[in-house]
Amino acid sequence: MSKTSSLLYLDGVTVSFDGFKALNSLSLIIEPGEMRAIIGPNGAGKTTMMDVVTGKTRADEGEIFFNGDVDLTELNESEIAELGIGRKFQKPTVFESHSVYGNLELALATDRRVRNALFWSPDKEDQERIKEALTITRLHDQRDSLAANLSHGQKQWLEIGMLLAQDPKLLLVDEPAAGMTDDETKATADLLKKIAKTHSVVVVEHDMTFVRDLDVRVTVLHEGSVLAEGSLDQVSADERVIESYLGR
Numbered sequence: 001m002s003k004t005s006s007l008l009y010l011d012g013v014t015v016s017f018d019g020f021k022a023l024n025s026l027s028l029i030i031e032p033g034e035m036r037a038i039i040g041p042n043g044a045g046k047t048t049m050m051d052v053v054t055g056k057t058r059a060d061e062g063e064i065f066f067n068g069d070v071d072l073t074e075l076n077e078s079e080i081a082e083l084g085i086g087r088k089f090q091k092p093t094v095f096e097s098h099s100v101y102g103n104l105e106l107a108l109a110t111d112r113r114v115r116n117a118l119f120w121s122p123d124k125e126d127q128e129r130i131k132e133a134l135t136i137t138r139l140h141d142q143r144d145s146l147a148a149n150l151s152h153g154q155k156q157w158l159e160i161g162m163l164l165a166q167d168p169k170l171l172l173v174d175e176p177a178a179g180m181t182d183d184e185t186k187a188t189a190d191l192l193k194k195i196a197k198t199h200s201v202v203v204v205e206h207d208m209t210f211v212r213d214l215d216v217r218v219t220v221l222h223e224g225s226v227l228a229e230g231s232l233d234q235v236s237a238d239e240r241v242i243e244s245y246l247g248r
Contacts (some may be wrong), residue, residue, distance in 0.1 A: 004070070005171060007032045007200050008053065009042050013062030015048055015224075022048040022223035026067035030170070033194035037211045037232075038204045040221035041245045046204045050172045054087050055080040062234040063118045066097070067169065087167035090175045092155040096148035100139050100158055103131045103147055105163035118129065151182030157191060161236070189213035208232070220245065 004201055008030040015023040023045045037048055051057035052064060058227055064072040071079055095103050098124045105159040107140060108126050122130065126219050137157040142150065147158060154178055160175045163171055177185045177190065189210055196216075205211050211232055218235050220228045228235045 006030065006066050007063075007067060007165065008033070008202075009063070009065040010049075010053075011063045013049075013052060013059045013064060013096055015045075015052060015057060015059055015141065021187065023052065023059070023062075023222050026221075026225055028219065030200055030202060032169075033196075033200055035192065035201040035203065035216045035219045037214055038202060038210060038221060039206070039208075039218060039228070039235075039245070043223075044221040044245075045224040047174070048224070049172065050087060050204065053172065054085060055078075073112055084167070086163040086166055086170070086171035087172040088156075088163055088174060088176065089158050092149040092152070092159045094155050094158050094162070096146065098147060099144050100134070100147060100150070101130065101143045103158055103162055104133050104165045107165045123228065128178060129167065130167050133164045136191060137161040138191070151184070153180045153188070156180070156184075156188065159163060160191065160195070164196075164199075166194065168199065170202070173196065173203045174202060175205055176203065176206075177207045185210050208236075224237075 006029045010026055010028040013023050013026045016020060026045065026049065026197065040046055048057060052059045053074060055072065059073060066072050066083060066085065070083060095106060098106065105122055108122060108129065135141055137160060139157060139161060142154065150158060159240065160173065171177065176188050180188060185207065192203060192214065195201055204216065218230065218232050219226055220235050220241050227244060228238045228241050
């Protein structure tokens, strides 16, 4: 697959910190409309991979292209975000003193100068986007509740909704099931599957039950490189994956 037809294209990406290679000639391709799960032991390079894609960390070498031919290595974090790459970190960061609806309003991808104007209010298109985010995240009944009063799982969903409100082409989601109940974990898998119908999604996760619920192609990272790729059953049966990660 060429970089011109892919949404996200990494080839030979290396990142070193004090001689330690966090990424070691990593190559990875995400197609338009694809959801991919990325698993691997701690220190495998999962977070660094997201850092180089979003411009938080600079690659020492290698190519990173988005949407065909946009060279991400030449752009800063805010320029990359404006291209349509949204990231959700593991710990939810919502505005607790605002309502659910207010959080989604704040997240809207509108011109900041307009948004900060005294009389700015969401137009019809913005309101539709907020409504869609509320529906997908199942937070419609909580729209007027303070974010501080949401459960941990609901805060995670709200943050995913805030990303959705920005209408990114690609969502990078870091351990969305961490700290959730079984029911919340299952609901989160359903939520991400809905989002993946209209967006590309990369999910970094440790919870194998959750990864199985997603039912997508899985990439296993180990020591900064791709160790295996395929369905969860395929990678789970790979001796190298069992030895380095699953430990069964």
